[in-house]
Amino acid sequence: MSAPRPAKALNEGVRKSMRANRGRDTGPELAVRRLVHAAGLRYRVSARPLPDLRRTADLVFTRRRIAVFVDGCFWHGCPEHHTRARTNADYWAEKVRANRERDADTDRRLARAGWTVLRIWEHEGADAAAQRIVAAVRGAGDTPGG
Template sequence: MRDYPHDVAKTPQSWASSEGTRRSMQANRGRDTSPELAIRRRAHAVGLRYRVCVRPLPGLRRTADLVFTRAKVAVFVDGCFWHGCEQHHTVAKTNAEFWAKKVQANRGRDLQTDAALTAAGWTVVRIWEHEDPDHAVDRIRAAVTDARISASRTAGA
């Protein structure tokens, strides 16, 4: 092991309970995860065109996984562990208090994000990583279609 100042062994209260945990967590991707890629492939196959990993609002430091700019639809694909899925979230065996706070903060941030986007006229679609990609794309397509219909009614009024 190299001797760097950021090594887990030198950090008194690391989130990682072991070197193996640290390596595993560092390997987790922030974007282009398997569930995201599956949803993007299917969305593209049904004719939906979108932008990837975009901040929907200029002042909001949040990145949506798929963004339909004209329709103002932002899609987030949430991991069950990281966002506290009611069905599949598991309590960490080590550093349980740290991870509980982390997941709770993520949930709170998700609510703030949804509120900010909704207030700005956006539709937010949240998809759990365990959801069937075809069903998820049906939800996305419905949201985009509804948003486009609403926008055309507003423009015509």
């Protein structure tokens, strides 16, 4: 079974909207990164936790083996905020289902390799998300930092 083909934009407005969706450095991701950095932690950005797994985490604390993903509510099927697309609904439903399946597979693979995975929804407050990350990183070892 082959992967679904990308949807073709119906008009220029939809095309611009689709092109504006960023794979990294999103607003929620930047807000969380700023707060985590201000807390004194250092991390890798948009890096592969496992070199042989072609998936990147938004923040990676390599020595602590913690991978943080800041997931968009639409793209990752947030149980609170995900909305069904009106245009190409079947395509987007399949896309989100595949994303959720890949997220779960990523979590399992990282856990098997001894990593802690933190998933942050874009709707979560940046302060609360940063506090969760800082607590996980500082609780994962004897020395502060990352």
